[in-house]
Structures are given as C-alpha cells and as structure tokens.
Amino acid sequence: MTKSLPRSDYASCQQGMLSIILHAHLPYVRHPEHDSFFEENWLFEAITECYLPLIGVLERLHADNVDYRLTLSLSPTLIAMLRDELLQTRYLKYLHSRLELAEKEIIRTRKQPEYQKLARLYRRFFLDELNTYQELYHGDLLSAFKKHQATGKLELITTAATHGFLPLLNVSETAVRNQVNTGIATFKANLGCAPTGFWLPECGYYPGLETVLADAGIKYFFVDSHGVMDASQSPRNGVYAPLDCGNDVAAFARDPESSKQVWSAKEGYPGDFDYREYYSDIGFDLDLDYVAPYILDGKTRINTGIKYHRVTGGNLPKQIYNPRQALAKAYEHALDFIGKRQHQIDRLGAAMDRPPIIVAPYDAELFGHWWFEGTHWLECVLRLASEDSNGVQLASCSDYLKQQSPAQIATPAASTWGDQGYSSYWINETNDWIYPLLHKAEQEMEQLARDLRRVAVTPLQKRALNQAARSILLAQASDWPFILKSGTTIDYANKRVTDHLARFNYLHDSIRKNRINERYLTALEIMDNIFPDIDFRDYNPSKVGADYKL
C-alpha cells in the first residue's frame, strides 16, 4: 500500500506530486455574556459536519495503513475555540439537541419510509459524532489532529492570529508581524511544535511579506496562481514548481485546474444533482411550531443540519436524497479528479526538468459542511492517489522542499484568492470604513508600547495593555470585511469590529489616564480570552530584526 519514493527515483520517472491543503478557519465567536449565541453555531456546525467527519477519514486511512499525505491549516482562532471549555460544553448541548431532533424526525416520518431512512441515518451520524467527540477525544479535537500529525502523514500548519488581511494591514509592518507571530505562537503553544508552512489569510500576499515569514521561521506559503505567474521573473515551470523568494522561503501557487473542478459554478463537483442540497433544511421546510426548539429564539428559521433532498437540478421540485447514490458519485468524482491530475502530470512532466507539484488548496469547511459528501470524496482521492497504479504521488509542500530546492528565485506578485484576484473584496463601499479605524487603533497601540519601552508597568497595567493588544487583533480579522461585503450577517460583523475597537479605546483611555477599573478589565478578559501569552511590548515598532525572530 505504501509508495513513498526515495528521492533518487524522482528523476527517473515521470511521476508528479499532488499536495492537498485544507484551510480550516472560523472567526473567534464566543459569547459568555449570553446563555446561547446564534453565531457560535458556525463552530458547532463545522465541528459536526466537517472537523469530526475529517477526523473519521484520518482514522480510517490510518486503520487501513494508507500512505496518504494531507496538509491541514488550523487557524489560531479555531485552535483557541476548539480548546475552549465553554464552547466545548455548548457544543455538547448543540449535538444533543441535533440528536433529539433526529429522534423526533424518526417518529414524524414513520409513514414516509424513504424519509425515515434518512432520519435514522442522521441519528446514527449524530450518535457517532457524539461518541468520537466525547468518548474518543474527550472534547479535545486538537489531540486527534496531533495524533495523526505524529504519523507523518498529516502536516499541520497555521495562519495569522485572527486571520487579518495582511495587504491592508501593511500600513504598519508591526501590525503584520504581530498577526504572523501571534498566530505561530498560538500554534506552538497548542500543538507543541513550530509550523513549517504558513497560510496567508485569503492568500493575501504582497512583496516583502516573505521577510516577515522568514523571521518567523516559516519555510513556505501559498499564493494564488497569478501570484506566481505574474512574479518578478517569468516562472519557468508555471505554477507547478515553487519559487524561492530570495530568502529561502518558498512560494507555492494554487493550481487553477484542480481548483476549478471543485469551486467552479459550472463544472464543480459539489453542484452535482445527486449530492445533498445544502439549502433544503427542515429548519426552513417544516412547521415553525415543530422546529421551534431547534431554531433561533424559537422564531427565526435557521439550518438544523437535517436535510432530505438532493440538488436535483434545473427548476425541478427537489427530489429525495439517496446517500448510496451520492457516495457512489463522490467516488466517481474522485476517480475523475485523480485521472485529470494524472493527465496533467503526464503533460507537464514532458516539459519540466523536475517532477511537477500540483497544489490544491481548499477551505476545509467546504468538505462536509457545504459539500456533504466532500469528506468521502477526499477519502477516496487520498486512497486512490496512494495506490501504485497511477503516477500521482501525494506530498506535502514540506516533503517537496526536502526533496527539491526551488530552482528559480523570484518575488511573487501581490495577489489574493478573492474575487478579481486582489484586495477589492476586502476594501470597497461596504467595508472601507473599517480601515481608518483599524489603522488608528494600531497606531495608538504602537505609541503606547513605544512610550512604555523602558518603563516598568504594574501587573494591572500589564493586563490592561495585553488586553488592548487582544482587542486590536480581534478587530483585524478578515472575516468582518468579508461578511460586510457578502451581505450575510452584516449587523454582527459591524458590531464585532466596533465592539473590539471600543474595547481598545476604553483600555487605551484607562491606561493613559492610569485609571484602570479591574472589574471592567476582568470582564473584557473573560469575554475576549484569546492569546493568553500575548505581550503588548511586541507592539513597539522599534523592536525589529533579531528581536522578532522566533
């Protein structure tokens, strides 16, 4: 089953490499000031539909001794939420309520055998989830990922502290350094090792960022295809070999072909008519009274996770979901994906002086959450690619760099993986108002750290200063401008930006006036309890160079 090639074999065969990267990220949403909070469901849905099923995939591959390679980027905010006791407790409550709803559904659908079959499937699904979450991992999913990382088949990497959109924070290099360094420090504290790779939030790169990454000990990062295609030197191998940015940090580019097969509106797998329809959910389809205990405040309809229909297609009435048919389609799509990669490698191998690497990064939450069968597809892809019968070899970017040094030195072009390929999704008429506020707060934080650089502070002042730094980081998350543009939960995104900046303003004012109210400070520490080891002195811009090297 295993097929790891010794390095010398690469040159003598036409094999190429496929690197699949899943980027798992959610904004920090945790509200102890409320008994329950709707947006916390983002995490709960992702755990239920994506992270636990993904762990299931890893467990099965491990049990079958499949020699797969997969890279998983865990954002620091997600790491912190997965470790948080309050959210762990609330997640269990959420999972129990899904189980209860599935049981109610088994009764309600007793005269509709096709539906009842699905209701039973959901009950089994939620029971399995509960067992994995509670019994197997005791609520600590990071330990599951760590376990698989230890096998050498799963590579864990991370991203910026709160997923700040770095090209628009770059008015201050200190802001960028703190996003990068705090992210890496959080990863180290929770995973016990340093990441080799770094996921740039939204693949947002600008020339010069590689210096910050090198100082932080990072060996590689990802850009979108045009980041490499429009680099300072024309890339000899297109997007199929990394560039050395000139400082031993490698930039890998997203492969547009494998990306299109999953993301494209026209050709993407997830839109197949046999797959489960995300938008057909009993939270919207059944009587309000019936679903009231499982929706928002008993009044506002939301997704419950129980969905009975398939995509169906066209304007036809939605047809009932057939899991067996859908899983068979996922296998077909996995075969198609591997076949196309094989074809790509054959084509590229003839023109390249080295084995091509196809880099296929995706948002992790696509798999299982938006695309219910996505985790099954991924498992099939990893199994198929591990078979000797094809020339596609799975590799992480670290594996690649151990075997091949980048052959070309060039600086990638500024780019993102967002709409239009640059920064316009994160700065436009819907969200531009946040940047003057973010930059002003950052300036004030840096001025505070500068003013206090040789001053001893009391423990209370230190707490207030560190909390101010947390508020800045939380306000900088790329999720808020993203949501403001996408128009989904605008009020919440708006409130989060303004609340964090108000909290910063309050702390800044308290520190400057030396009138720190410990009760208020404690409240903010309780509500925004992320990054326990943060050090406000890192906001002193004169702390550069060697001081920043991790």
Added chain:
Amino acid sequence: MVMTFLHSGYNSKISLSASEVLEISQEISRNFTPCFSSGMPELAEKIRLSPKELLDIGDEISRSFAPKASHNIPEVTLLPVDPGHLYAYWNLGENRENAAPDNEDKGPLTLRIYSQPEQEQTATETVAWFDIAIDSPSPRHQVSLPNPVNETAYSAAIGICCEEDGFIAFAHSNIIHAPHAGATWRQGHENATYCLGKNASGQGISKST
C-alpha cells in the same frame, strides 16, 4: 395560591405562596448563577462576573467608547486595491475650514496622486501626478489609475489648489505599490475561478449560515 410539596420526601408541611417561590427563585439566580472569572495567568485575585454583568459592561464600553476616525492632525493614507485602483482616506485636522466647499478664496479640496517609476526614485524630476477634485464630504476615495504601470511607487497628498497652479498640501501619505498588472489582470479575468464564486449548490460562500 399556596403550593405544597405533597410528594416531597422533605417536610411536607412547608407551604409557599407564588410570590415566595418567585422570591426564592430570584435569590438563587442572583447568588448562584454560574459566573465567569478571568483565565489570564497574571490574575492573582479573581473577580467573578455573571453573564448579565459581562453584558452590561460590554454594552457600556461600546456606547461610551465607540470608535471615531478623526484625528487632530491632518493625514492621508494610501492603500493598494488592484493594478488599476488605489484607495485613499484622509483627515484634514484643523484645515477643515480652509477646505470647506463654501470657502470662495480657495480651490476645491484635491487629492493629488504622485507616481514614480521605481528605478528613478532618487530623480525627483521624474515624479508625475494627477489631481482628483473631491466634491464629496466623505473623507475617502477609490482612485482609478489612468495608466497602471508596473514597478511604480505611488503616494498622495491632500490639499487645495490655488492660483497659478499652486497646491497647498495639508498632509502627505505613505508610499505604496499597486499590485503588478500581469497577464492575468490584462486578460480581464474572464476565465478566473476564485474561491468566492458560488457553484451550482451555493458552495464557496463561507462563514455564515
């Protein structure tokens, strides 16, 4: 109405009125609601706060310290958007009156964009610029670059034009580079597949339900 715990294993003779039950309930809520304390390592003596107290403190801070962009000092900041666009925002500080639209002595508020090829940054005579008349009260503007040129540094000044082609600058910006306009940009993205594109089932939108 008086309630009795007829089936209780405890003292069945205790009877409570509705108001007494309510009072006891409220007292228990007041005193025994689960409370949070800070998990921060530096905290020696723990302050315990109920969810209601946290909410009140959060709301009070949000009300009283709402962020405001205005600075007393004039400034202009330039941000890169894409190969064809920059974004500028500014504060006029105490120059606000000079730049008021009804000030007939002065020209309109003007955003001046300077461009300089990178290789020639020391040769100041090669700096080119163009002006954008600002007729909106909004202190921000998306700038369309008339001829996007790679390897060019951009900066901006906010000020007013005066007689004989004069320009009084209130503030100068940072220097930035617009993203490189490569083949991808020139092709107009007709074949682009970015992560934000929805597929047929709506996948591709993230972080919201």
